Amino acid sequence: MSEIIIEAVDLEYSYPDDTKALHKVSLQVEKGEKLAILGSNGAGKSTLFMQFNGIYHPNSGSIKYQGQDISYKSKALIELRKKVGIVFQDPDSQLFSASVWQDISFGPLNLGLSEEEVISRVKKALVDTETTNLQDKPTHLLSYGQKKRVSIAGVLAMEPEVIIFDEPTAGLDPRHSREFMQLLDKLSSEGKTIILSTHDVDLAYSWSDRIAIMYSGEIIAHGDPGELFLQPHLIERADLELPWLIEMHNEFVTKGWVPASTPLPKTKEDLLRNVPIKSDLQSA
Ligand SMILES: Nc1ncnc2c1ncn2[C@@H]1O[C@H](COP(=O)(O)OP(=O)(O)OP(=O)(O)O)[C@@H](O)[C@H]1O
Numbered sequence: 493m494s495e496i497i498i499e500a501v502d503l504e505y506s507y508p509d510d511t512k513a514l515h516k517v518s519l520q521v522e523k524g525e526k527l528a529i530l531g532s533n534g535a536g537k538s539t540l541f542m543q544f545n546g547i548y549h550p551n552s553g554s555i556k557y558q559g560q561d562i563s564y565k566s567k568a569l570i571e572l573r574k575k576v577g578i579v580f581q582d583p584d585s586q587l588f589s590a591s592v593w594q595d596i597s598f599g600p601l602n603l604g605l606s607e608e609e610v611i612s613r614v615k616k617a618l619v620d621t622e623t624t625n626l627q628d629k630p631t632h633l634l635s636y637g638q639k640k641r642v643s644i645a646g647v648l649a650m651e652p653e654v655i656i657f658d659e660p661t662a663g664l665d666p667r668h669s670r671e672f673m674q675l676l677d678k679l680s681s682e683g684k685t686i687i688l689s690t691h692d693v694d695l696a697y698s699w700s701d702r703i704a705i706m707y708s709g710e711i712i713a714h715g716d717p718g719e720l721f722l723q724p725h726l727i728e729r730a731d732l733e734l735p736w737l738i739e740m741h742n743e744f745v746t747k748g749w750v751p752a753s754t755p756l757p758k759t760k761e762d763l764l765r766n767v768p769i770k771s772d773l774q775s776a
Pocket residue numbers: 507508509511512513531532533534535536537538539540581
């Protein structure tokens with residue numbers, strides 16, 4: 493049976509200015525899963541993430557880590573944050589040390605690890621995020637995409653069990669975005685639980701095991717990516733678009749080129765495998 497590693501139970505949260513940001517939010521995340529959270533601007537994704545490692549305290553409801561309500565006492569929060577790491581949406585909220593090396597080593601140093609272990613973790617994180625050549629650079633001089641990668645490196649070096657990425661590919665160029673997704677696959681194969689938010693429906697569809705859709709502070713759907721994207725009313729309500737693979741698939745079904753019963757393609761190769769050979773298309 494699958495094990496729930498982290499869970500939001502009936503969360504309600506309003507900011508001090510009374511903006512209601514979360515309403516009846518319940519979400520179970522399985523150990524080792526790849527979960528994508530989709531939702532338009534202001535839907536509540538970042539606010540939910542801040543609840544997951546105790547940065548914000550819900551007005552009611554709770555966060556459970558491995559079945560236990562999290563404690564908001566400072567010692568317990570330090571322990572929790574070793575297990576649940578967040579890469580913030582805005583890298584400027586994450587980076588504060590003078591140089592890239594110092595920034596990435598800050599967390600591991602605070603864990604009380606040996607100098608050797610800290611150096612080894614920082615080097616690995618630099619390689620994984622392709623930032624080795626930036627290690628001596630002052631963080632405030634980095635480009636936005638470089639800051640984003642360094643902030644990811646800082647969290648990786650902590651080696652948390654659950655890693656939460658808030659819009660990780662926003663601001664990354666196509667190559668770094670692709671390489672980041674490969675890094676996520678590697679982390680996932682090492683058994684990490686990964687939660688990310690994104691506006692990229694293609695990425696969410698092809699990468700995730702499950703998707704949760706947020707709208708106006710609520711989770712309006714949670715489940716298998718293919719099943720969610722086959723519900724047009726849901727996609728419309730959440731102001732989302734269809735992944736291009738599903739749009740093409742639907743088009744092929746409408747034209748009668750593939751039977752409606754054809755499984756949804758997960759990759760470009762699946763999509764092409766489903767369509768008839770050229771001579772069939774010409775006679776269609
Ligand atoms: N510090 C704050 N004080 C008051 N209201 C806030 C604050 N931060 C966020 N909000 C409000 O809370 C709601 C949820 O915001 P949140 O940042 O969680 O959305 P999001 O889904 O992450 O959006 P985006 O896709 O733009 O990142 C919005 O209405 C937003 O205006």
